[in-house]
Amino acid sequence: MIALIAGCGNPGPAGPSAEKSLILATTTSTQDSGLLDELLPAFTRDSGWQVKTLAVGSGQALELGRRGEADVLLVHSPAAEEAFMAEGVAGRRLLVMHNDFVLVGPAADPAGIRGTPSVEAMGKIAAAQAVFVSRGDDSGTNAKEKDLWAKAGVTPEGSWYQSTGQGMGETLRVASEKGGYTLSDRATYLAQRDTLSLDILSEGDPGLLNVYHVIEMTSKAGDRVQPEAATAFADWIVSPPAQQMIGQFGVAKFGQPLFTPDAGKDEAALGR
Structure with a gap:
């Protein structure tokens, strides 16, 4: 499902400025x-x-870019992004920020994963056939x-393994309702924590780093693409004022930033 979020701010008077979208x-x-x-x-x-924002999974966002149906992408699937860049239809790919993934589940923790490394935790969930x-x-x-399942040597299948086909917020809600486990980015979990019956049970692995790029x-992707718009957004989101906003987001409400700004950093050093 694609969530279309209308542009922010007042559109202003009719005329050329109202069409700058x-x-x-x-x-x-x-x-x-x-x-x-x-x-x-x-x-x-x-x-x-x-x-105008199309809020989808990163794979779908890359596909929208490939079809020339978006001017700029903000995504977090590095391997897929690198393959996409090799196709030659995109311009710059810039490091923006990171946070991390966490494994969440019911406080009762039927699979006994609390405090265990993520790959081991996935193996325990599968062995217990606890709802995921x-x-x-x-x-x-x-x-x-999928990467974590592969590293755990597990092919998840059976009634215990359920798929929503939805975004992170909806998937967290379903996991909470079913008393199941799921993998979430930390930011979405913290933003919705008060509405969920889910605890963070496994966190902190270097392999759980969650890196975002702007593309x-x-x-070359299509005549509808506005390269000047893409450049404007990419330049802005890696600028010092935007990076400062990213670094401050979440501090007032959660006592910690939900994302770490990374523009200009050595990506290979992240998470060390």
Whole structure:
């Protein structure tokens, strides 16, 4: 399901300025965590560009870019992104920020994963055939989940393994209702924690790093792409003011930032 979020700010009077609008395809975590509600009004104010957001899984966001149906992408599925960049239809791919993934589940923890490393935890969930709720939507989170299952030597199947085909917020809700486990980005979990009966049970592995990039689309992807819009957004989100906003997001409400700004950093050193 694609969630279309209308542009932020007032559209202003009719005329050329009202038509200055770009399409951002991004992972649902940036929407469900509330980050875009902070960033996009500031971007519009600073640049004059209105933003129409397509909140989907990273795989779907890349596909929208491939079809020329988005001007710029904000995604978190590095392996898929690298393959996408090799196709030659995109411009720059810039490091923006990171947070991490966490394994969450009911406080009773029927599979006994509390405090165990993520790969071991996945093996325990499968062995116990405890309910696991997957996004199943080709998102960056879904890609990370598949990677963890593979490292655990597990092919998840059976009635205990359930898929929503939905975004992170909805998947967390289903896992909470079913008393199941799921993999979530930390930001979306913290943003919705008060509505969930789920605890963080496994966290902190270097392998749970969750890295976000902005990708500019070019006219090679299609005539509808606005390269100048892509450049405007990419330049802005890695700028010091935007990076400062990212670093402060969540501190007032949760006592910790939900994302760590990374523009200009050595990506290979992240999470060390």
